[in-house]
Amino acid sequence: MSLRTELSALRTAFSFFTRVPVKAPDFRPAEAVTYLPLVGVFLGGINLLLWRFLSPRFGPDITAFLILLTQYFLANYFHFDGMLDTLDALFAGGPREKRLRILKTPEIGALGLLFGVLFLLGEWLALKEALAASLSVVVLVKPLFGRLGLLAGMVLGTPAKKEGLGVLFFSTGAKRRALPVFLLLFFLLFWFFPGESLGVLVFLWALCLYFRRIFGGLTGDLLGALNEMAEFLFLWAVILY
Secondary structure: OHHHHHHHHHHHHHHOOOOOOOOOOOOOOHHHHHHHHHHHHHHHHHHHHHHEEEEEEHHHHHHHHHHHHHHHOOOOOOHHHHHHHHHHHHOOOOOHHHHHHHHHOOOOOOHHHHHHHHHHHHHHHHHHHHHOOOOOHHHHHHHHHHHHHEEEEEEHHHEEEOOOHHHHHHOHHHHHHHHHHHHHHHHHHHHOOOOOOHHHHHHHHHHHHHHHHHHHOOOOOHHHHHHHHHHHHHHHHHHHH
């Protein structure tokens, strides 16, 4: 791959997955998966800077709230929106086609909203407890576990639909790039968080199998759900492990 291609892929990763004002005129989603860990490092670095600034001035509850708010804003609420759609489709019941239609609709149902609020509350509580226990490193590592979830879905999953933006991340080229990055990121996280990393990996594998059974594969929304749930599980594993 040429340097120009890699720069376009890097720009695509940040313009598509964050609010960073980077233009990507040459949209390269398959190649962009290589740089998902860098997106995680960027978000984690911002989280760490926020913690260093906020922790001397506020308690862990306000600090955790502002860190979560900032990370969701920088990620453009992208993956959280996918998780809400996923919750709606899961709770709706019915045949596979109906669930896939729900994933495409922009409206959020009552159950999706309810469990989305509970999810945010649980994430805030776990992060608050981690900060109160002086485990501030979690704010740096948390987004990396989210990107691990995205990469796991790309490696383990198959597309549930033949159309849509999410299909681009399941192409042969995307999988070929995602696999070594996924393995490298997993072993890096395993070096520092062995129990948590194994737990998250098993959870992601089981969730991919479950999504395949319910939806026939994965979509962009389901990838977003994997991202959010991986971060959530990591936080709770840290404070419970």
